[in-house]
Amino acid sequence: MHSVHGQYLHIDLSHGRMAIYPIAESVQQAFLGGIGLGAWLLDAWCPAGTEPLHPDAPLIFVSSPFIGTGLTTASKLAVLARSPQTGFIGDSLTSSYLAISLKRCGVDAIVITGQCPEWSVLIVENQEIRIEPAQDLLGTSPDSTSEQLRDRLGKQFRIAAIGEAGENLVRFAAISNDGRLAGRTGPGCVMGSKRLKAMAVRGSGRLPVVADPETLGQAARALSRRSLGPETAKYRELGTAANLAFFNKMSMLPSRNFQASQLDGLEGLHGEALHATHRTDKNACAACTIGCEHHYALRSSSGEGKSGSTVRLEYESLYALGPLCGINDPDIVLQAARLCDDLTMDSITTGATIAWAMECRENGVDLGVPKHEIPTFGDGDALLRVIGEIGQRRGLGDLLADGSRAAARGVGQGSESWTLDVKGLELPGYDPRKLPTLALGLAVATRGACHNRSSAYEVDLSDQLAPDAELEARVQAAIRAEDQASILDSLNLCKFLRHCFDDLPAESAHLLEQVTGVPADGETLLATGERINTLKRLFNISHGWTRDDDWLPSRVLSSENSQSLLSPDWLTSALDIYYRQRGCDAHGIPTSASLSRLQLDHLRESASAPA
């Protein structure tokens, strides 16, 4: 198989040792790379009973056959661990030059276990490692860590680092590289538990050759041209912030901890308005022709600029730190987003957990701190203060640093009924009460409430299905969206590229064949997506998942919102159909016939971690 190395690097931090292990070609064909190969490695290295923050728990970085091939956006790095936030699979993707550097080291993945005796930096140079003290870097942001390390080690090094949130074991801490975050499910917390402030990687080897460079070159150029067409105009021109005004108009914008789906007075937060008032420039991830990363000026609320300071802002941060907390001041939201980046934690969980605390205050719930320290909806200064407290686990922040579900379980008093999460991961900024296909996608997503592992909202936000379509058809559409997302996540391509394909599975299969030389078609690639999703489900089952975990928060299933299309009966029926169509039994467990059809029985057996 071309464009892969067929091996991965295991690093044991406790003993400062490394070893290289082969990856069978059958495994690489079955799981591709990225999240797929990462799920296979995680399943092998994190058996049932391995606690997420135990030194034995693995932290895994994975490249893909597409990285370094010239295909636009193919520079994503997959990061996997057992999530300390959910207890289930934790998988994130982040765009980074680190992905290319890792591949130049001559391996397809790095698996890290163990724990450094003191805070350290792991330095990986091709296939050699060393571990150096990092005490001097503690308390610094990843950007600053990265700058200092690259000054010290050389500019060819690419850095993945945690901020203070990871150092303080905030359960939803992220890992930052090149200013982009592996954001959800808490990989930064796992890295912090290993006392690893940063990993610096320099690969100077040649990238493995692709099977058909000439045809691939033509296809890559055509895809790059298409990536500059109307399908991506929204991202290039306005960025994802463009969603806010439209979602608010359609009553799909979760506001005030999902007590409302629409909020007045948000005009200043509209992507179109931010573009006019705050936008400074834009940037692109490594190897990307689209460039959706828009930067905005940071100013105090009185309008004073902090000279030259800017922040990257995505819709999800805008939603979670804005309307979800009842905030409509753009300067506050931008400062909050910057704080989340500097502390390096998931902005969705941060905003959603603070929104939960705000509702606790409304209802007089005792959170173990004086009442005036609990923020209220709309209080921007309190929002900024509490974000800092979470990152440093101070005051109220210590409770909130475990995420809304754990915090609510800790304080009780009825507050569990207004956490908005699935499996412990808080909901993104698409109100599922108006988006039934997405609602199912969120319920069954293996990493918890995630719009990126399913993309089923596309079915709801288009004319693909009539509003009164049969539930069978809606479930089928949700499954296809999940499998397509797995394909992209395992080829490490950006989701924003997906409309540049007329037939995503078939065209990706052609590219895969040109890259690897392994014959592929759309159907086999969709089956690969299904295999990867099933493996992730199996991992969760090993770690205690039951059907009850595929459930939506009570607030989105209740009849309190008159526009809601959901109910507990609806979700029960949708799950019954989903499990049947997925080849699972009524409890959501894949049948042995399904495992055999997907070859997961023997592929999983081959995955046991080398001793």
Next chain:
Amino acid sequence: MYKPRIKIELFGTPRMVAGTRQIEATGEDLGTLFQNACNKVPSLRDHIVNPEGTWLNAGYTFVVDGQFTNDPTHYVDPESDVLLVSRASGG
């Protein structure tokens, strides 16, 4: 002959390139309404029209009374709530 005017609320790129949140045009179906809107605000044409000049390109969609539609024959009247938006694909 009296031709009722229909409001089109713009979101995303259409709002940016038109420089306004709303335009009014006439038409009994989306296709005619769309052509008349583009005649009125030619800058829209440069961004959101397909290469044949006949209809929206792949980046955009209409929403009429809460329903997503890309059907130029879709009936509209002055009571219709018509939105022109960038197609959603993540965020």
